[in-house]
Structure formats: C-alpha cells, structure tokens
Amino acid sequence: LGKVSIKDIAKVAGVSHSTVSRALSGSPLVREETRSRIKQLAQEMGYYPSAVARSLVTRRTLTIGLVVTSVTDPFWAEVVGGIEGIALERGYSVLLANSNRERQRELAVVQMLGEKRVDGIIVAASRVGALYRPVLGELGVPIVLINRHSEEKEPTMHSVATDNVQGGYLATRHLLDLGHRRIGYIADPEDLSSNSDRLRGYRQALLEWDLAFNLPPDAGGSTLVVDGNGQLEGGWHAMRLLLAASAPVTGVFCYNDLTAIGALRAIREAGKKVPEDVSVIGYDDLAMAAYTDPPLTTVAQAKREMGRQAMEMILQLIADTAPVEDIVLPGQLVIRESTGPPPEYQII
Amino acid sequence: LGKVSIKDIAKVAGVSHSTVSRALSGSPLVREETRSRIKQLAQEMGYYPSAVARSLVTRRTLTIGLVVTSVTDPFWAEVVGGIEGIALERGYSVLLANSNRERQRELAVVQMLGEKRVDGIIVAASRVGALYRPVLGELGVPIVLINRHSEEKEPTMHSVATDNVQGGYLATRHLLDLGHRRIGYIADPEDLSSNSDRLRGYRQALLEWDLAFNLPPDAGGSTLVVDGNGQLEGGWHAMRLLLAASAPVTGVFCYNDLTAIGALRAIREAGKKVPEDVSVIGYDDLAMAAYTDPPLTTVAQAKREMGRQAMEMILQLIADTAPVEDIVLPGQLVIRESTGPPPEYQII
C-alpha cells in the first residue's frame, strides 16, 4: 500500500514525475501515447494516489466532518444516510464525529475536525453546546446545522430544518379537531431548539381554543407537559406520570416517535386502549411507526431529504459561487390509527 | 483556519520551526521557558496543527475506514456507536463509507479508503461482495470483519462475531422446548454468512427432534423457510406467506428483530394472537424489542461490545506487537412474552 509513488512510476517510465502527475490527472498536456503507457504502468504497479499528499498542496481534503450526538437514534441514522449518499456521489468523504452529548468531547471533536482540515462541517445533533458554537465558528469552514436554527446569525453558519412549530401545531390541532381538550405533551429536555419549537406549536394550537396548558396543581389544573428524553424509556416513564394524574389526558403529543412508542407501552400496561382511551401522536414518521400496535399517527419529516439538502448546501458553501439560503421543510401529518375521538365523543 | 503554521510561530517567537515543532509535541529537548512561550503564542495565534501534513511524514493518518451497508439498520447503528466510542477515546477518527449494497460503489469505496490512507478498515456489513474482498486485501492494511467469518483465511483479515449457529440453535430450541413442532424461519437472503449460520442452527435443532424442514409441497409438506429482507416489510410479507399455508406454523424464528416486528404486524392483521396462536422469536435484542406488543423474545447480541472489540482489534493489528485472535461472542436468549406453548398444549 502506498509503497509506489509517481516518482517510482516516473523512473520506470523514463519520464519526469510531473509528466506522470499530468498523465494520471488527465491533463491535455501529455502525448496520448505516453499517457496510456503511464496509466498502464500505474495500474500494473498497483499505484494509489495519496490523498493526503494531494490535500497538502491543494488545500482541500474533499472531506466533510459530520457531528452527531447519536447514530443510534433512528431519526439521525436516516439523516446520516442521506448525507452519505450525496457525499459519495460527489466524491466527498464523511468523517464521523460523535460527541456523545458530553461537553468535554465536543471540544475534542471540533479540534479533531480542524486538524484533519475538513472542508466543511455538518452538525446533525439535537443539542449544540453553547460553548461549542463559537469554537465551531473560529474554524472558518462552512457549517450547516440540521434541525436547529442558528439563533445568532453567524456568516458561516447555515441550516436545514423542518418547521417544528408548524409540526407541533399540526399534531395538536389534529387532536383538537378530533375533540380532545386535555392534551399532554411529552418533551425532550435534552433537545433545545426542536423541542421548544414543537412545544410552541402545541401551545399555539391550544391557545386558539382558549385552553390552558400546564396549570400548576394549586391553580386547579394538573401538569400536561412532562419531560421524556427523546427515547423509548423516557416516553414510557412520562406517560406513566400522565396516566397517574387525577384528571388524565385523553390525548398526548410526543416529541418523537420513540417517545410515542414508549408511551404506547405505558398505556397498554395500564390496561387502557389506544385510541379509545387515549390518543397518541408522534413525530418523525420512522419506518417503525407503521408497525406499532396500533399504527402510529405522526408528523412526518423528510429525513433522508434533509440529509441530502444539508450535504448539497455544504457543497454550495464550499464552492462559494452563489449565496445560499437556509432551508425549512414543512412537516406533514400522517394519520394512522393511534388517534381517534376522545372517550366522551365515542358512540357507545 | 490553518492560516498559521509552525513557521509563522517560529518567526514571531524568534526560533526555528523545529523548535516550535518540538515544543508543541512535548519533546523534552526544549527549555521549559521557551516551550511555554511557544505554547502561549500558538494559542494566541489560533494555531491548529495540520493532520494532513503530519500524516504525510509519519505515514499514519490515525483514521480508520468504516464500511457499512446501512447505518439505518438499528443493529449496525449500535455497532457503529461502539466503534466510534473507542475510536475517539484512542485518538482515532472514523471515515464513514456506505456501500449501499451496490457492487459498483464497493469498488469506489475501497479506492477512496486506500487513497485517504486509512490505517485500518472495519467492515460492518452483512454482505461483503465477492469481488470486494480481494481488493480489500490488496490494500495491505489490517481489516476486521464484523459478524462475518472470513472464509478464506487471509493474513490481514480478522473478525469479531457472535456465534450465529449457536444463536439460531438457541432460538429454535426454545420453541421446541415449549412444544412447537411446526417451526418456520424467515430468512434474509441479502445476508450471506450470518443468515446461513442462523439457518444452520435452526436446522440443527430441528434435526435433534427428527423434524423435517422445508419439505417441497409435493412431498406432502409445505414451506417452512421463507425469505424476508432483514427489514420490517420483509418480515411482514414473509409472515403472510407463512400464515397462508395449509398447515400454518405455530412458531417462527426470524432472522432479526426487525423481521420479527414485521411478522408481528402480519399476525395481528390476520386476527391471530401472539403467542396464543403463533409464537415469534427475533434476533439482536434491539431496544425496541422490549416495547413491542407483546414484548419480543429474542437472541441478544452484544452490539456495542462487538463494535468496541472490533475497534480494539484494529488498534492491536495496527500496533502489530502481538498476534491477534478472532473473537466469537455467544448469543443469549432473552425470553419475553412473544413465545409460549403452541395452541394444542394450551389449557382451554
């Protein structure tokens, strides 16, 4: 591996190494005959050009850094798939950098990406540490955030996202339209922006109907918004709390599908039925959502598409020919069977 | 970014660039005072060492290539998580390479990893193309295969796997012990080795009980082994076929949990109950397995652990101090509620 360089080829071919370089990179400044002879030779000698040497002089690595909090989350896995697809297609490689939600690691990760001289960075992470952001900015490479607004507008930061406010509104509105009036929300406190946006959409919908949310118990209400963790267990646990309330909800909007699936289990274990006793709606439209019992109503996000767009955007940013606009994709309500009218509306 | 090099620092500090190099890499051959002065300066000037320049001379990139067919599969996502964890911990980066099951891409991917001069390659893919393997070998870097035996023993190829034969046996044996005699297997034809190993374990268990499998219809039997695709839809579709048989199975062993979850849906849609009418057992023990209805009995694989071990193994191989042994982890039966005695054994 890498034991043979263009100089070696040059020696054998009886030409200078620059001629070899030109021949191999398809420059028109080589006689056709020498070109083919050299290419042939390169083949035989098992030559692999060294991207690292090339990068040193071209100052481009054709590599982008991909920061993700967890590939394990099916939502992000799908996004990563989209990114990777376009990357390979365009001759780019993807350097994976898992920050694992640990502050300490975030710095190490940015440091690493900087040293590796990536041409751009995509941050596919629900949470972008506060101290993290300035460091990212100083790297001076284009950055695309997925599903996060870059609140403070920095020149190198751009974003691809779905409209989480609209999505949250859509979900809640769906439950309201079915007749629900006590609607809960299971949040993901880990996730700053997409969670708060969905929550905002939820509130917005409730306000349209003059409904209160999250009244403190001493004000006669009970808690409607409960924290999960964006994963199965969190949804399960939060739903148990919701079910234990004195006046339980009839409908629940969950931060994401994993949370919703956790909630489904809690409801099942409490001996209640979905959607007869309580309606559940998720977010993401994972493949799994069509396979739960009952199939999950949810707000679909174009996961792969977001990944693709983010990668295309990074390439645009790197090319730096035209200004690029942030992208906001709409969410879409997918009605399956986990939502229905509340008990009091049902014909008995 | 990268606008400042050690030469720049050297100029400002009034020393040679080699002194700067030494100071920054913590060589003892520098006076304490100059070292700290240089470090200070580097900090202020926003210096980031260039990994690409360094790699050119050290001939190591501290990067490993990770070939995966689909990050989207939760099983592999988990494995990747394990790999990434150890990698970061040991100062290594991971270059992602999705072959997407397309033969054409596999070559492009290997080519890319070669040019990027990765120090090693981990193949976390169910299918390793035949023509793929020799190319990988020629790269001359250590290679670790996950969940695949390297049939033809090549010097640079090693593997970390679970014992799929044992796992398949465990699953089938569990159903047999419960009293099942007509047991189906939903396969994954995409996946050569792990699928055929699990199938072998299945057959082995059946043979112990003198049971036939997959009798051709004209021989009086019906099909017990049906192809899925390792994903939800495949399991669903295959289960429908199984249910439509004249003498349907009472128990099904599925290639993996996704397949099993697909099967659960098909059974539910057919108006049958799990496990009263038919028992279902999966493979992998995904987080999701505890959240299905009913919770899924399955054969657990130490997913993250496999990833970690593979990464450790690659590091050992790179260090090349001691010979390394292939690793085979045992599968473990996790009994939940999707398996029970067959209908004829049940108290009515």
Add this chain to the structure above:
DNA sequence: TTGTACGCGTTATCAA
C-alpha cells in the same frame, strides 16, 4: 538546548 537540512507525495509554475 537549538538550528539546518532533508524528505513525505503531490500539484503548480516556470523554462525549455
């Protein structure tokens, strides 16, 4: 303890 000089494998800029 520090500096000089060279090499890592390419691309790029001149001349020839």
Add this chain to the structure above:
DNA sequence: TTGATAACGCGTACAA
C-alpha cells in the same frame, strides 16, 4: 509536449 524546481506543513536525523 516535457522537465526542473519550488512549494504545501510537518517531523527528525544530524550538526552546532
């Protein structure tokens, strides 16, 4: 159409 020669940013023998 080709060949010297100089970068690119860093590590490291060797000399001082």
